[in-house]
């Protein structure tokens with residue numbers, strides 16, 4: 385009987401999910417999956433055009449806000465406007481310029497922490513007081529932190545920071561559960577800075593070496609966010625969803 389009650393509580397039916405970066409890629413796919421489970425949605429990103437586009441793809445009643453997650457005052461005001469909710473998903477991120485350390489511009493390298501690390505920290509700082517009992521937070525990471533490629537030192541260090549942040553927050557904010565999803569290569573708009581033919585060639589080349597024989601789709605990653613929202617005994621964990629990339 386007790387098990388059954390716990391199971392019912394872990395449904396997303398009637399829960400309110402706030403997705404920072406919810407207008408594209410992992411966030412949008414997770415919003416669609418959560419909507420299919422009858423969750424209420426709030427999607428947030430920095431451009432009005434992305435928010436409008438996402439709202440057209442999501443059920444009526446979905447709320448959308450435009451906020452640059454690096455703007456502390458804007459983040460504070462955002463959560464005051466949103467009010468109480470159940471789950472916070474943070475998947476905001478922009479394209480990283482990678483390259484040899486010798487060529488790295490330190491000021492630019494510092495800026496790469498702004499969205500993924502400081503943005504995540506600010507979203508959690510200002511959002512967590514509004515999370516209802518039984519709620520959770522899910523951050524987003526990449527496998528470059530586990531297995532860096534040549535030229536990716538800065539990106540790897542952001543991922544290391546986000547992993548440690550996840551664990552620290554799980555302790556700081558308990559009983560709110562805090563986890564992260566750590567993805568391998570996934571076909572999303574994040575890669576749109578690469579010309580289409582080169583991009584497809586990259587997906588094929590990387591995919592052919594993976595245990596799954598293909599790179600991920602955003603829907604593959606969304607499953608992990610849904611699991612972590614519902615899995616009310618999981619906290620402080622980083623779940624790797626990468627087609628086996630770290631093994632090959």
Ligand SMILES: NC(=O)c1ccc[n+]([C@@H]2O[C@H](COP(=O)([O-])OP(=O)(O)OC[C@H]3O[C@@H](n4cnc5c(N)ncnc54)[C@H](OP(=O)(O)O)[C@@H]3O)[C@@H](O)[C@H]2O)c1
Nearest residue numbers: 405407408409410429430431434453476477526570572574
């Ligand atoms: N795709 C992959 O292969 C992959 C693999 C591993 C890790 N990741 C990481 O996972 C995260 C999500 O990736 P994705 O593929 O879903 O990327 P995406 O499709 O490009 O989505 C990124 C989202 O972040 C929002 N965003 C960007 N800057 C923002 C800001 N300053 N304030 C608020 N929102 C902002 C974007 O909307 P606006 O443009 O409207 O702001 C968009 O909604 C990123 O951190 C990425 O590095 C991705």
